[in-house]
Amino acid sequence: EDQVTQSPEALRLQEGESSSLNCSYTVSGLRGLFWYRQDPGKGPEFLFTLYSAGEEKEKERLKATLTKKESFLHITAPKPEDSATYLCAVQARAGGTSYGKLTFGQGTILTVHP
């Protein structure tokens, strides 16, 4: 069974204080690892997809990296508007004609204080 564990559960930062979020996973053949941002009361917003170990992607103050067992979301010089829940999910390689489900972690709640 595919499993995703995120840490820490909650993270409080001062504006400008860089840090990292962790996503550990086990999956029966990785098709892709996804990062989403979710604001309270809203649906998840897509950030990145990573496909293979060693891959990195960046978007503004966010950088995602991937190894064979975990992924990190690095936040550089965060701003209060980066406050949200960050979700990590894995998609397994599957047979059939369509892409399979995402298995999500429980999320990391990030709060950035001005």
Place this chain on the structure above:
Amino acid sequence: EAEVAQSPRYKITEKSQAVAFWCDPISGHATLYWYRQILGQGPELLVQFQDESVVDDSQLPKDRFSAERLKGVDSTLKIQPAELGDSAMYLCASSLSRGPSNEQFFGPGTRLTVL
């Protein structure tokens, strides 16, 4: 910008009543997913459609939940009868079924409260 549409955004019902949620995916997305998200947890898949066919409903409580996508476009998720434990956010997502892009895009969700 293309988005996944869901309605209603909020629904309050009493237990044992029936409720229904609607989803319109991004145009051209053949794969549609319904997820349930309990407060403080990540979303969990309920059912996945490829066009009008169900490809994964292993986590759908079939004694009370049903889903359909009759013309392979929009979809309806129904709960009958609703139970207190069904209170959650119900999220619809869609994706292409082939090609290099397999990202799933989510709608705003329907927040269900069962009293």
